């Protein structure tokens with residue numbers, strides 16, 4: 001992702017129905033940190049189809065760990081889902097993590113019904129649910145952590 005991509009990524013975030021409006025400025029802050037100093041705390045990759053940004057992923061080394069990485073945010077435009085963009089984004093992310101010596105990738109998500117497809121996606125990609133903190137985000141909205149380990 002470059003600075004020129006930011007308006008399109010912000011439009012994508014705003015149009016992602018799973019994200020609450022208050023989450024978007026938080027995602028933007030992370031993007032700005034990345035644009036300010038790519039690779040220091042975060043890396044952001046965009047998925048492009050016919051010169052249009054249709055997806056993005058933000059990830060980074062987990063501070064104070066030896067080889068753990070967090071995949072913080074990921075989204076594919078609603079009209080482009082189910083066509084492999086999410087798989088490509090995750091694949092390139094995992095490749096970059098492994099190349100940097102990463103051994104463990106973590107993804108945090110919500111238990112809400114509208115994240116069911118997201119959970120299915122991660123399970124299909126061999127992520128294992130390893131933690132569930134009940135009522136973390138709100139009563140009835142649990143925090144789930146998925147992991148994938150690399151050799």
Ligand SMILES: CC(C)(COP(=O)(O)OP(=O)(O)OC[C@H]1O[C@@H](n2cnc3c(N)ncnc32)[C@H](O)[C@@H]1OP(=O)(O)O)[C@@H](O)C(=O)NCCC(=O)NCCS
Pocket residue numbers: 016018072073074075076077080081082083084085086087088109115117118120121124
């Ligand atoms: C999760 C997400 C990134 C997946 O992106 P995508 O481009 O639709 O994924 P793909 O097209 O690569 O699909 C990958 C696999 O998941 C499966 N899949 C995708 N959508 C699915 C759905 N709605 N139900 C069941 N499986 C689904 C596909 O069948 C595919 O399987 P295959 O590789 O065997 O063909 C996308 O749905 C999304 O943006 N969700 C909302 C935002 C979000 O939840 N982000 C993550 C939390 S931060």
